[in-house]
Amino acid sequence: MNPKQIKVVQYGLGPIGLQITRYLLERKIFTIVGAIDIDPRKVGKDLGTVAGLNKKLRVRVSSDANKVLKNSHAGIVVLTTASSLKTIKPQILQVIFHGKNVVSTCEELVYPWLTNPQIAKEIDLAAKKKKVSVLSTGVNPGFLMDxxxxxxxxxxxxxxxxxxxxxxxxxxxxxxxxxxxxxxxxxxxxxxxxxxxxxxxxxxxxxxxxxxxxxxxxxxxxxxxxxxxxxxxxxxxxxxxxxxxxxxxxxxxxxxxxxxxxxxxxxxxxxxxxxxxxxxxxxxxxxxxxxxxxxxVNGDIATCAITMNAIPIVINAKPGLRTMADVEPISCFI
Amino acid sequence: MNPKQIKVVQYGLGPIGLQITRYLLERKIFTIVGAIDIDPRKVGKDLGTVAGLNKKLRVRVSSDANKVLKNSHAGIVVLTTASSLKTIKPQILQVIFHGKNVVSTCEELVYPWLTNPQIAKEIDLAAKKKKVSVLSTGVNPGFLMDxxxxxxxxxxxxxxxxxxxxxxxxxxxxxxxxxxxxxxxxxxxxxxxxxxxxxxxxxxxxxxxxxxxxxxxxxxxxxxxxxxxxxxxxxxxxxxxxxxxxxxxxxxxxxxxxxxxxxxxxxxxxxxxxxxxxxxxxxxxxxxxxxxxxxxVNGDIATCAITMNAIPIVINAKPGLRTMADVEPISCFI
Structure with missing residues (x-):
């Protein structure tokens, strides 16, 4: 396990994104350095407030993904915005463009090679070019049934x-x-x-x-x-x-x-x-x-946990669009 | 999965080695190109006979590991000679010297970094130098309890x-x-x-x-x-x-x-x-x-199966001494 601090941008602050945020904050190896969401009720607020915590995190929620990605020194982006690959594709390509790894809970990204082969290829090539890795996981799809x-x-x-x-x-x-x-x-x-x-x-x-x-x-x-x-x-x-x-x-x-x-x-x-x-x-x-x-297995906890636990594995994975079948096994780690 | 034919040397023809031999023969992707054992009752005989099959395999059991390894074009050696790391160490180093990957059932090799750190380092360095991978697996240790x-x-x-x-x-x-x-x-x-x-x-x-x-x-x-x-x-x-x-x-x-x-x-x-x-x-x-x-889970079948199923994973793994924690997940494949 990489003992260095891992800087994370949380992209998508729905219920799953916020639960992952709270999990990340509890584990000392992670620092959240950026938060992205388009919901006007969240934009501009401190992430700690949005996540329902009693403390400020000095990370302001922004709707300007480009700006957050450009200015952050994050090694990875946790992308929890949508289940649809078509919806999430431009977001992934943007993250890759900024040279960040991606771990996502997008269900259709778990194995898109046969359902959306064109988009899969496009993401894979872009990631390889930028030498970053992209993985989608979760409890189901991503773990229990595959x-x-x-x-x-x-x-x-x-x-x-x-x-x-x-x-x-x-x-x-x-x-x-x-x-x-x-x-x-x-x-x-x-x-x-x-x-x-x-x-x-x-x-x-x-x-x-x-x-x-x-x-x-x-x-x-x-x-x-x-x-x-x-x-x-x-x-x-x-x-x-x-x-x-x-x-x-x-x-x-x-x-x-x-x-x-x-x-x-x-x-x-x-x-x-x-x-x-x-x-x-x-x-x-x-x-x-x-x-x-x-x-x-409790689905919500499991999805948030495996997404967090995947982070060091994705950072160290071979570049490209990866699947749960071709990365090192993920474990809970301290 | 690599669709090319995989050439294998079977090193160690005890009960587990012979059962793996029979499994390998049933799966078309594998060709056994060499067989090593020191038992005088087996040396010189055709591997098919030794494995209790009704056919000749045109592979003669040899006690001269060096000769077999030097003359074969195997990509990997299945090493099933002993449970003790000290016993198996010179055999592993010899296989590495000949530029072959190793998958073994040696129990003490499953995670030797704390029990035998010196030997672990020596094997790891030798494998990295020759750009080959070494993994030990099995049902237990190797899978069910770890x-x-x-x-x-x-x-x-x-x-x-x-x-x-x-x-x-x-x-x-x-x-x-x-x-x-x-x-x-x-x-x-x-x-x-x-x-x-x-x-x-x-x-x-x-x-x-x-x-x-x-x-x-x-x-x-x-x-x-x-x-x-x-x-x-x-x-x-x-x-x-x-x-x-x-x-x-x-x-x-x-x-x-x-x-x-x-x-x-x-x-x-x-x-x-x-x-x-x-x-x-x-x-x-x-x-x-x-x-x-x-x-x-039936132990004998499982140990032989996972050792065979590990072969393409080990061939594609990062060079060095690997463990089940840092290679791609192994699956039964056709």
């Missing part, structure tokens, strides 16, 4: 297929999360939200591609299926009442198919009252592996 | 301590394995074997050091404690009868201690009739993680 199953196959002589389950009980989660998974709405409303793209977990296809590429599997196609999980009876959770027949939450399945066989199956389910929440990886191979994380 | 817990902490903001359990039921294992763990012998015989070093799983201390170094923990000391697990009643397993008071098997504990606290605890237990065999990783951290592999 890196971890992929890494566990290390001990397998053969792998026939891989199933990953991420099953969450949303009963005690924040209301915005419950709304995000469609809890309480009718099937029609649910399907309308799926159709207009507002009810969707981003990243299953990227995870499927990441696993397949690492294992050398050429898939015929991928699928991403979103369905409501419907209440069989009236259910109440806190203030929320869910009528029989309405959605308890969502089930989303990412498939990687070859010769009509489901080689990779990623099952993400989050509902009110889900029993036995878990993260589970099943490798049908030699030896077979059936691995379960009891109660699953 | 790489995997270390990699899982990626999603943790904080880690207080790490416990890993590898619990095996030896009832249906081969007799040599049952003997190796001391099943059936008296407590006195057991303690004598521990004292003369013949009853010992090698590698727990290396795993403790590997985890600690990756997490940036400076330990005060490590411990490696071996105890018999004693039968509370008469037990029979196949032809084996174990009298009450005799050993059912072994429990070995590797500890990493800091400020009188057990920061890392690796518990390896193998007994006749062990209930709920498993591999389990418990991270006391934020978030907490409790992960279990049901029935555990």
């Amino acid at each position: 890196f971890l199953p992929m890494a566990v196959t290390a001990v397998c002589k053969e792998v026939n297929n891989i199933t990953v389950e991420r099953i969450q009980n949303a009963k005690y989660r924040r209301v915005p999360f419950q709304q995000k998974i469609g809890a309480g709405i009718t099937k029609n409303e649910f399907n309308k939200k799926v159709k207009d793209g507002t009810l969707r977990h981003v990243g299953l296809t990227e995870s499927v591609h990441l696993i397949a590429s690492k294992l050398g599997w050429k898939l015929d196609k991928t699928q991403d299926i979103i369905e409501p999980v419907v209440a069989a009876k009236n259910v109440s959770a806190g203030k929320m009442k869910i009528a029989k027949g309405n959605a308890l939450g969502v089930q989303q399945t990412g498939l990687g198919i070859k010769n009509n066989e489901e080689k990779i199956k990623l099952l993400f389910r989050a509902t009110i009252g889900e029993e036995s929440p878990r993260d589970r990886i099943i490798i049908d191979g030699l030896p077979p592996i059936d691995m379960t994380i009891k109660n699953g | 790489f995997l817990p270390m990699a899982v902490t990626a999603v943790c903001k904080e880690v207080n301590n790490i416990t890993v359990e590898r619990i095996q039921n030896a009832k249906y294992r081969r007799v040599p394995f049952q003997q190796k763990i001391g099943a059936g012998i008296t407590k006195n015989e057991f303690n004598k074997k521990v004292k003369d070093g013949t009853l010992r799983h090698v590698g727990l201390t290396e795993s403790v050091h590997l985890i600690a170094s990756k997490l940036g923990w400076k330990l005060d000391k490590t411990q490696d404690i071996i105890e018999p697990v004693v039968a509370a009643k008469n037990v029979s397993a196949g032809k084996m009868k174990i009298a009450k008071g005799n050993a059912l098997g072994v429990q070995q504990t590797g500890l990493g201690i800091k400020n009188n606290e057990e920061k890392i605890k690796l518990l390896f237990r193998a007994t006749i009739g062990e209930e709920s065999p498993r591999d389990r990783i418990i991270i006391d951290g934020l978030p907490p993680i409790d992960m279990t592999i049901k029935n555990g």
Whole structure:
């Protein structure tokens, strides 16, 4: 581990960006030297105030990314602005232009080589030219449903297929999360939200591609299926009442198919009252592996932690657009 | 993944070396171009015969390592001759001298920087000079009790301590394995074997050091404690009868201690009739993680598989003595 101080610019101050900010401040190796966001309620304020801390950090939030990047001596930028690669692309290229490494939580950037090959190439070439590295990570995509199953196959002589389950009980989660998974709405409303793209977990296809590429599997196609999980009876959770027949939450399945066989199956389910929440990886191979994380991993903490923990790894990585499959393993470090 | 053919020399033809040989032959990307062993019953024979296959491989087993290494165009040598770093050191230096990469199952080589720092430095410098990479791996040490817990902490903001359990039921294992763990012998015989070093799983201390170094923990000391697990009643397993008071098997504990606290605890237990065999990783951290592999991972298959799967990773790694903490993640690939 590099013992030197690491200077960081935090680019994007939504809930995840602010949680990462608070994590970075707690770990002595990091110094935040810049903060970028376009939200007029945040611009001009001290980052400590915006992050809900009781102290000033002497870092003023700026909407002028170019100016912050140009004037800072940061080694890396933590980019947490958007899930869409098209949205985030100009921001990444701008950061690269200023010679900074990038670690991002952009879901579509986790493995864009097949879903957005042109943008992937463009970012890769720009990063190589400037000798910096770009990595996107997070709990999912980035770790639980791609890196971890992929890494566990290390001990397998053969792998026939891989199933990953991420099953969450949303009963005690924040209301915005419950709304995000469609809890309480009718099937029609649910399907309308799926159709207009507002009810969707981003990243299953990227995870499927990441696993397949690492294992050398050429898939015929991928699928991403979103369905409501419907209440069989009236259910109440806190203030929320869910009528029989309405959605308890969502089930989303990412498939990687070859010769009509489901080689990779990623099952993400989050509902009110889900029993036995878990993260589970099943490798049908030699030896077979059936691995379960009891109660699953808390998503928000995990995403912020892995993004922070990735920083020294990204700084030392080979230049270019990297993935979780081709950088050194990330660990929590002090 | 490098699509080119990879030429391999297999150095060491004990049970693990021969099983790796058979695995390599099944995977098209590998060609075995040399085989080295000093056992007079194997020298001069075709490798196919020695490996128990029904075909000739046109590779003759040789005891002249120098000649094999000099004349082969191998990119890598799979070195499976010994657990002791002192024993294996001249072999590694010889392989490096001939400009070949090394992947080994030598337990003491998994993380020798604190247990054998002089030898570690010597190997590292020699490898860097010749621009080749050296990695030791295996299921344990190398994966289950070090790489995997270390990699899982990626999603943790904080880690207080790490416990890993590898619990095996030896009832249906081969007799040599049952003997190796001391099943059936008296407590006195057991303690004598521990004292003369013949009853010992090698590698727990290396795993403790590997985890600690990756997490940036400076330990005060490590411990490696071996105890018999004693039968509370008469037990029979196949032809084996174990009298009450005799050993059912072994429990070995590797500890990493800091400020009188057990920061890392690796518990390896193998007994006749062990209930709920498993591999389990418990991270006391934020978030907490409790992960279990049901029935555990078959050790022999896993060690041979990960050694084979490591080959392209080692070939592409940075020159020098590498560890599982600083190479790209290994996966099963085709």
